[in-house]
Structure formats: C-alpha cells, structure tokens
Amino acid sequence: MNNDLYNHDLEPDVDMPAEFIERQNRHSAKVSESADSFIPRRQFLKMSGIAGGGLVLAFSLSRSPRAKAAHHGESDSTEFSPNAFIQIKPDGTIVIAAKNPEVGQGIKTFLPMIIAEELEVPWESVTVEQSAIDAKRFGPQSAGGSQSTPRNWDPLRQAGAVARAMLIAAAAKTWGVSESKCNADQGFIINESNGKKLSYAELATTAASLPIPDGKTVPLKKRSEYKILGKFIPGVDNQALVTGQPLFGIDQQLPGLLHAVYVKCPSFGGTVNSANLDAIKARPGIVDAFVLEGNGVDNELSAGVAILAKSTYEAFQAEKALQVDWNHDPASKESWTDFQKQAREITSKPGKATEEQGDFSAAQSEAKTVVESFYTYPFLSHSNLEPQNCTAWFRDGKMELWAPSQTPQSIAGMLSKLLDIDQSNIEVNQLRIGGGFGRRLLNDFACEAAAIAHKVDAPVKLMWNRESDLAHDFYRVGGFHNLTGALDSKGRLTGLQDRTIVYTPAGGDGKRPVRGGNVRASNIQCPEIPNVRIEANSLPLQIPAGWWRAPSSCSLAWVFQSFVHELAVAAKRDHLEFLLEQFGEPRWLKKGKANVFNTERAINVTKLAAEKGDWGKPMKKRQGRGLSFYFSHLGYFAEIAEITVDSSNNVKVDRVVVAADVGMLLNKSGGENQVEGSVIDGISTLADQEITFENGAVKESNFDTYPLLRMSAQPNIEIHWLTSDYSPTGLGEPAFPPLAAAVTNAIHQATGKRIRAMPISKEGFKIV
Amino acid sequence: MPTISINVNGELREISDIDPNTPLLWALRDHLQMVGTKFGCGKGLCGACTVHLNGAAVRSCSIPISEVDGQSVTTIEGLAAKAHKLHPLQDAWMEHDVPQCGYCQAGQIMSAASLLSRNANPSDTDIDDAMAGNLCRCGTYKRIRKAIHSAATKGGAA
Incomplete structure (x- = not known):
C-alpha cells in the first residue's frame, strides 16, 4: 500500500543532527x-x-x-x-x-x-x-x-x-x-x-x-x-597509535602550557554566587582561579569556576578543594523518578493525535486480539573514553584551538559571538578523537577552553575528569511508549497506537523536540499497518539532551521491533513471516530518496539474516534466538542474536548474525569494525547502562556506576554484506539500532519473559 | 618536594618540583611529556593508563609517583625493544587493524604484553581474564583477542 506516513524527508531530529544539517545547508543551495x-x-x-x-x-x-x-x-x-x-x-x-x-x-x-x-x-x-x-x-x-x-x-x-x-x-x-x-x-x-x-x-x-x-x-x-x-x-x-605517539586532543603539548579545570553546577543551569577563590589560588601549583558567568546556552558556555594550574593533578586536586555557593534558582530540579511517574500518567490517558492514518479506534474495536504494553528506556551518556578536553591559546588578538570536535567548523562562529573575536582571527586545528558517538557534535568544551584562555597569557589545556564528563554530557533522552496493537482473526496486524512523550527544550516554544528526541510514525517501519495513531505528548526538559549514536533510532528500534515480536507471539505466528508481512511488497516508498524506507532492501537483509542465522532451527532449553531489523542513517540492517540464559538469569549472548545493505562496503576492515563495535555497544547499553538524576543532577559518576561491557561478554559476530547498486552509505550508526531487540526477543524465547524496561538489569537479567 | 628518580623505558629520568602524590600517569604525561599513556577514569576502572611497573601491568592513574621512586616503568613508547622492530603485539594490532578511535589501545597492548610475558600461549579465557580491566568504548574486543592469539603464535612473549 502507499503510506503517506513514510512519504516525507525524515525530520532532522529523527535521523540526523539538525544543527549538522543546518551547517550542511549553509554550503548548499539545497541538499x-x-x-x-x-x-x-x-x-x-x-x-x-x-x-x-x-x-x-x-x-x-x-x-x-x-x-x-x-x-x-x-x-x-x-x-x-x-x-x-x-x-x-x-x-x-x-x-x-x-x-x-x-x-x-x-x-x-x-x-x-x-x-x-x-x-x-x-x-x-x-x-x-x-x-x-x-x-x-x-x-x-x-x-x-x-x-x-x-x-x-x-x-x-x-x-x-x-x-x-x-x-x-x-x-x-x-x-x-x-x-x-x-x-x-x-x-x-x-x-x-x-x-x-x-x-x-x-x-x-x-x-x-x-x-x-x-x-x-x-x-x-x-x-x-x-x-x-x-x-x-x-x-x-x-x-602511531600502537607506539603511543601524540595524536589526540588530550595529547596536545605547547610551551608554557597551563592545565585547567572548569567546574560547573552539578544541577544543570545553576550559576555561581561565590567561591573560595583565594584559598584555591593559595594552593601549590595553582596559577589562577576565576568565575565565568557564561551565556546560559548549554552547548556553549555554562557558568562555572575556572582553575588554572601548572599540572593536571594540581588542577584536579584544587577542584576537590573548591567550595562554591551555587545559585540553584535557575537550575534544573528535575528527577528521573518524577519523569517516570509523569510519563506513566500522561501516556495512560487518551491524547491528541500528532500523526494518524486510517482509524485506529475502529481497528481496535474490530480486533480479535488487542495487545497493550508499556515500554521504557533510560537516559544514556556517551562516555567517550577520552574525556572532553580542548587546548586554546589567545595571543595577539588571535585565538587558536586544538579541538577534538566532530563539528570543528562550527567553533569559530560560536567563539566569535561569545568572545567578540573576528572569525578570521580564530583558527581551529582538528585532532584525532578518542570516541565521538555524537557527544562531540556539540562544542561546549571548546567554548570553555577558549573563554578561559581568553583571560590568561598562556596556552591552556582544559581537561575534564571522568566525573565531570558523566555529569555534564548531552544525554540520549529516556522515553516512554504506551503501545496498543490490534490483530484480526487471521493474526494480521491491523492497527498500532503509540502514546508517547516527546521532550522539548525547557523555555522554548514546545514544538521542536530536543536533540535526538523525536518520535514519528515512520519510526515504526511497518508500512503495511493500515491504521496508525501517534499521540506524542510534549513535555519540557532542562537536562541537556544530545545526539547519541543513531539518534532516535537507537531507542525506537528496540521499542517497535520488540512490540512487533510481541504481536507476532500474540498472533501465534512466526516472527520472521510476521515481520516480512509488515514490509509488504518490495518497493521504495519514495523512489530516489535515500532516507525514505525501501521495503525491498528491508526484505532482502531480513531474509539474509534469517538464512545465515539459522532461523527456525530448534534451540535447546533456556536458549533463544531473536530477530530484529532497522533502517537508519541510510543503512538497512537485520540482526539475529542467539543467547543462553542460566537459572540465575545470567544471559550469555553467544552469537550475533548481522545482515547489512549499505550499497557497497568501502573498507572491509573499517566497515566491519564499525559493525562489530555497534554490536558490542548495543549489548553494553542494554546490559546495565542508565543515567538517572535527582534535583537536576546526574547520580552516576564513573565506570563503576555506568559500566561498559568487558571483553569476556563479547559474542561471536558474523557479518553478511548484501551488495547492491545503491550508493555507499555510512556505518558509524545503522548497525546499532536493531541489536537490542534481537537480544530481548531472544530472552523472551528462552525464558518467556518480555523485557519492557531498559536496561535489562532492571528486569533481573545480567549479561555475562 | 623531593626529586623522584625513575627508570622509564630504560632511561633514568629525574623529576623535581612534583607533588609526591601525583599519580604516575600525570607524571608521565605532564612532567615527562610522554602522552602515549592515556587518562580514562582516574580510578583504575578502565585500564587506559596501563603501564608496566617492574614488568607487571599496573594502572598508572592510581599509583603515586613517590611509590615508584627508584623503580622501572615501561610505557607504550618503550614497549618495542628497538625503534625499528616493534613488539609482536604492536605488529599484530596493525595487521588485524584493531583500533577504532584507538584511545584505549595503548593500555590494551600493555595489558596484553604483560599476559604474554607470563603465558606464551593463552586461551580465550586467559585473555578475557587478563584483559578484564581494560575497557574499549568502541568495542574492539573481538580483534584484540584475535591479535593477542596471533602475536602469541609468532612468539609474542618476546
């Protein structure tokens, strides 16, 4: 069928960073x-x-x-x-x-x-x-x-x-x-x-x-x-990497370099009333300490206290001794617990449709089976292994930066306004980056380094510690989806409704979603469903949100690909056959538009994953095989996870089979590295990662409370590339979204337990 | 502040004007300008700062410089015995194209080198155990394991 819900260019916030697109547009009459x-x-x-x-x-x-x-x-x-x-x-x-x-x-x-x-x-x-x-x-x-x-x-x-x-x-x-x-x-x-x-x-x-x-x-x-x-x-x-040569932002050396920390209010948006600057300046190795008022823009310069030292250690120690009287009036008071309560309440009631096709209510009343489920996932941090840092040097009216930034071209414009320096007097050098994942699309660290360097007569390297990195990220927003699915007497999916929350920046017009926070009907990626209703309830958010590897898709794929499996189970049908039915005939929903869903490519990768992933073959007791698919960032990925769950609910992901269509693989090594990394990242995320906050401040502080997957938990990963004539597309993101549902669908097969809250540690499961 | 003497990669280095509580990591990076050893967490949780102290893998972010006075430290810059001949692990890392962002890899290689010096032919489990303290945010674990096996086959303990 034709489906107008899919016949649109993806909103920038659904699939791509909006500011990124904007920047691209500045270079072109049209994209x-x-x-x-x-x-x-x-x-x-x-x-x-x-x-x-x-x-x-x-x-x-x-x-x-x-x-x-x-x-x-x-x-x-x-x-x-x-x-x-x-x-x-x-x-x-x-x-x-x-x-x-x-x-x-x-x-x-x-x-x-x-x-x-x-x-x-x-x-x-x-x-x-x-x-x-x-x-x-x-x-x-x-x-x-x-x-x-x-x-x-x-x-x-x-x-x-x-x-x-x-x-x-x-x-x-x-x-x-x-x-x-x-x-x-x-x-x-x-x-x-x-x-x-x-x-x-x-x-x-x-x-x-x-x-x-x-x-x-x-x-x-x-x-x-x-x-x-x-x-x-x-x-x-x-x-250079294996011999330890300087490459990264953090490795930047300059003569007379000062080492800086910048301390911000733990509750987002708080400002500085006063601080024990004299005591800090009296400490050994401390060169200077001062307050910056900032401009109140979260991705530019928040208020804080700068400390400059002769060494990083002395700066870190001074930070521990720093006492700040924070002004909490403008600061966030938000809490994750309140968010959860509020979202439950709002999404349990009928709301206004933000996107609609057909008549969902009719489908529901005519249905033989109705399935209603509530899915939720947490906020996440990027946790780049190289903490945020930047080196800046202001001399003779010129600002030079050494910035590990994903968007280095946007720095000069921001600094020009922030520090009143002509753009022609700002030079940005790009350095290798110890992990992006979307965190470094925003350049707050560069603004901080430059604002500090602007006040001193020496080059300055700003260094965040791990704790500040986790406390002042731009988080993948958490989400809530009260889903209802309608199945007819033949087990066909006739309707789907999502009552959800879309956060919008606090103090804004309440229309534009936060970065990476949009929910659209096309995210369901089941164009054959005749009756679809989305109720996206808007709520303000002050906690800084950011684009996180495969923005939107990184969370929505899990929700919809889990729910489709749940519906297949309710309809007593094979998941593969049920999923393929949702794609319908092989066709491109808007021919020639790479970012519009092409069901032919979806079908092909899904069938390939099923074939290579032994779909339908019997599994032993407490073992499960889960299927998932997603189209994001122009790439088509289907993934099958095979898992074993022991009696204590320890989950071992034994094998992940990935079928991919990105047109053509440009570098077999680099490309497969991205897919393997996405699979590991997917398992890492679903295992035990959760950012929570109270009174506007993040509670997790280091890798002990925000764990990354360790080597022993890695599965066997098999990658199958489907070569097509389409132009090659990127691999930094699209292998990530399908992974989580492949694993949780497998857990359901192995144990009968449906995971509806992430991470799975919330539901009593542990990845081993 | 006393002067600290340490043998770094076979060379005696003296560091004066340093707080004796400064972690070895920052002494290397800020005082000796050897930046191959990386900062990740500051609490010995991620392994990015792994170096060898008297031949054993340690987390340099959690060891005060005063405790290593007079001792021998090997960093990623000094892992290769000779400049023109890399350690078999370094060769294997390149051959298998292990790094993605590459930030954790110095620490990974130092942990792996310590493993191979103790166990010339480690099993997957031996590798997992020895490497459990080294996190990779990019997820290069499969290739790390492969590269360690490959280096072991080629006499990686060397």
Missing part, C-alpha cells in the same frame, strides 16, 4: 540526495610554485560554486596552501588529504581510499595527511549522522578521476598520441599501442600545465574495476 553537484568544473585548481614541483590539485568542496568560481580564477592560487587534496610529487609520493575528523569511524583512511581508487594508484604509495579546518578548501568537515560517506562519495571519486584524466592527457601530449590510447594503471600511464609507460611522477609537471576537465564528465571506474575499495585496509594512524 541533494547524491551531492553529486558539489564539485563544479572550475573548482579544481592547480597549484604552481610548490616546493618540489609536481602536480598539486586543490579543489573546493564548497557548495556555492558560482561565488567560488568568480572569486578564484584558475591562475589565482594565492589562497591555496600546499595542503591540497592530491599532491603528486616528482619522487612518486602521492599525498592525499583527509578532510574530516577521525572519531574511530575510520574516515581518515576511507575518504583518501576513494580518491586513491579513482586516481588509480597503489594504496601503498599514498601518504595521508590530516587537512586543516577550512570550509573554503575542504567543504563541510564533520563527523556525524553517518553522512561522510554519502556526501563525499561522488565528489571524492571525481577528484581522483580528474587527476587521472590530467595524467592521461599529459602522457598523450608527451607521446603525441590520442588519449584513448593511454590507460592508467597503478601509478603509470601505459601507451596501449607500444606498451611504453610513464610514471605519474614523470608526468606530474606536464599534467600541471594542462587544463582541468569537468569533474562531472570525467569517466569513473566501474565497481568491478576497484583495486582498493572493498578491501581490508588498516587505519592510516595505526603505527
């Missing part, structure tokens, strides 16, 4: 699906006068080509430093710039792989260099929403292909033959007629003198011709 329009012809710029010569191709990924083209003539290279995308040196070295922040998603490796593939060079000959942060030269530079792959796929392929075309033209010119007789092969151009060859290094200087072809017209390689993409390519920073 196109394939982004294939964003290298115009004259944006490729050759550079001359580079030390050592050779061919250097710089090109802008800016989305405002006309303005760019008018601004830079091809001969005008003054704005371009040698840090270009592709540099072919006369000695044969190929340098490729990695433009986006590396958070562990492998982007520093696989974006350059795309260029190298089209350039047609051996990967071993490539040196990857992290680029500067510069929108003019590198276009959007961020790590979020699993967007880097789809947005860079066409532009970076074209970048490599343009360079290859110029090398071919250079060879043709040198030999006086037609370009059609010249083939590129692993760093050489071969003359087809006589077998002679010239290396890229030999051709580089000639190539640099030739006109630049249109990126959109140069031929791209067929997938069957790929020599790098799809292979197992280890990360380019591995050697």
